[in-house]
Amino acid sequence: MILLAWQPSDSQKILEAMLQRLPQTHKEYAYARERLGRVKAGLAGEQRVDAEWLELDLPAPHYFLHDFQTRNDFGSTHQMDTIFLCPHFLLILEIKNITGILSYDASYAQLTRTTIEGTVEGMVDPFLQLERHVAWMKKLLQRERFHLPIVHAVVLATRNGILTKGFEGQPIFHVTGLRSCIQRWTEMYQPVKAEALLPFATRLLSMHTRLKKEMTVPFKEMMKGVVCPHCGNGQRLQYHYRKWTCPRCGLVDHNALNRTLEDYRLLVGPQLTNRSFREFFAIESPNLAYKLLQQLPLKAEGEKKHRKYWIID
Known part of the structure; x- marks a missing residue:
């Protein structure tokens, strides 16, 4: 067994x-x-x-x-x-x-x-x-x-x-x-x-406890945004009518948010704010970012601009 x-x-x-x-x-x-x-x-x-x-x-x-x-x-x-x-x-x-x-x-x-x-x-x-x-x-x-x-x-x-x-x-x-x-x-x-x-x-x-290994990540030089899993070279998906779509291959990625949140956890860490979310996901609107954050498995702490989110394992 x-x-x-x-x-x-x-x-x-x-x-x-x-x-x-x-x-x-x-x-x-x-x-x-x-x-x-x-x-x-x-x-x-x-x-x-x-x-x-x-x-x-x-x-x-x-x-x-x-x-x-x-x-x-x-x-x-x-x-x-x-x-x-x-x-x-x-x-x-x-x-x-x-x-x-x-x-x-x-x-x-x-x-x-x-x-x-x-x-x-x-x-x-x-x-x-x-x-x-x-x-x-x-x-x-x-x-x-x-x-x-x-x-x-x-x-x-x-x-x-x-x-x-x-x-x-x-x-x-x-x-x-x-x-x-x-x-x-x-x-x-x-x-x-x-x-x-x-x-x-x-x-x-x-x-048993999963041990975290330290790894140097050149985060500043990385492509930000929701990246197409099929296309190479950091091709971004576009958010339109509540769908993430690749303008190159036409893929509609229904798991785009959760997949990119996992990238955030791996490359940045388990804590995020509306601002860090917008920077990583390449989203300009704070209101849109707030709506998308509500769709993710996160634990929220604090109010308004002081609100922080934690990724739930």
């Missing part, structure tokens, strides 16, 4: 909104496009691992929490790609969609990759990340007085990531190795009572 499903990250949504509103000649455009490509590649890797899970004969009952995010007692964050719980063990997976020749030096906690062009790049040590997550999970299990063995691994979602001898003894394998590892761990550990598993899985779910 999937208790927590994959969801598009705010990072992906912000980058997509930026690319739709930035001129292609802007200095940040190429960087945002390259970064979005990395985010989508990571999502593709996660989907590849999901496809492998579907082919496995898994112990029952079992529960998945994907992209689990939380904070510990010290305020530090934990983000785990996949948590898999079954009566035999709890598995924490770190999913990597890395291509090239991969090398690892445990004495320096150093992971590097050599690209097809011969460039050597340093990368974050995923094993230290996993060990930190495992330590936190062990403390949580002790606090909840629930005993369940913890295993962990790095999964390479692409066969184009080539492991060298430096990885010997490390918990890392290609996605096709997931089947044999699940079988080995199932045989290694005695199962707990099945009915005791769901309460702990539910406890984990209650601790």
Whole structure:
């Protein structure tokens, strides 16, 4: 059972909104496009691992929490790609969609990759990340007085990531190795009572909190207004007779307000006023802006010119 499903990250949504509103000649455009490509590649890797899970004969009952995010007692964050719980063990997976020749030096906690062009790049040590997550999970299990063995691994979602001898003894394998590892761990550990598993899985779910990642947004240089989702280069929709219509392709966008409000939330923040709404939506009339604001899922505070609005999650 999937208790927590994959969801598009705010990072992906912000980058997509930026690319739709930035001129292609802007200095940040190429960087945002390259970064979005990395985010989508990571999502593709996660989907590849999901496809492998579907082919496995898994112990029952079992529960998945994907992209689990939380904070510990010290305020530090934990983000785990996949948590898999079954009566035999709890598995924490770190999913990597890395291509090239991969090398690892445990004495320096150093992971590097050599690209097809011969460039050597340093990368974050995923094993230290996993060990930190495992330590936190062990403390949580002790606090909840629930005993369940913890295993962990790095999964390479692409066969184009080539492991060298430096990885010997490390918990890392290609996605096709997931089947044999699940079988080995199932045989290694005695199962707990099945009915005791769901309460702990539910406890984990209650601790999940979407973590906000800071990202520099060149807001002043962006195209303002309600942008056509089909046309490129920031083509604006026109508001006429209570409809948002694209003068280029003829699209009548019935979701234009809510879609652009989401862009505002991602690029500006959750709070707005009549003035900031007009500036972002490219509307001149305060009266029209007021009428449109009443159509949106907002919480209003204050009166008249001091009124502020908050976007409801």
